Amino acid sequence: MNENSLCTKTHEYVLELGNGKYETGITDYAIGQLGDIVFIELPEVGSEFVKNEVFATVESVKAASEIYMPVSGKITEINEEVVNSPELLNDDGYENKWLIKFDSDADQLEFADLMDYSDYKEELE
Secondary structure (H helix, E strand, O other), X not given: OOOOOEEOOOOEEEEEEEOOEEEEEEOHHHXXXXXXXXXXXXXXXXXXXXXXXXXXXXXXXXXXXXXXXXXXXXXXEEOHHHHHOHHHHHOOOOOOOOOEEEEOOOOHHHHOOOEEHHHHHHHHO
């Protein structure tokens, strides 16, 4: 996740990679709230989801949480590394915290309710 990310009120982020390609995952705040993550279920490559549809489940020692699609798209890649070792998300030094990469031709209306990362951080305070 970086400063160019857009965030949802449900603590997902989306980062534009260019040419209609995006990555998404859960924010550092969400990871902190969940506690030690022990299981992640991600969709199959090729699956399509609409905005706000549940695309993944993350389980921690505290709770299970559903992860929502920030904008509509088709899954092109899943982060196998975090599926096989979900505890990597808890590691502050671990860089590849994305869950999925997807293609999207969503219109600007789908992005309208997403917050800049700085606005998201302010809302948490």
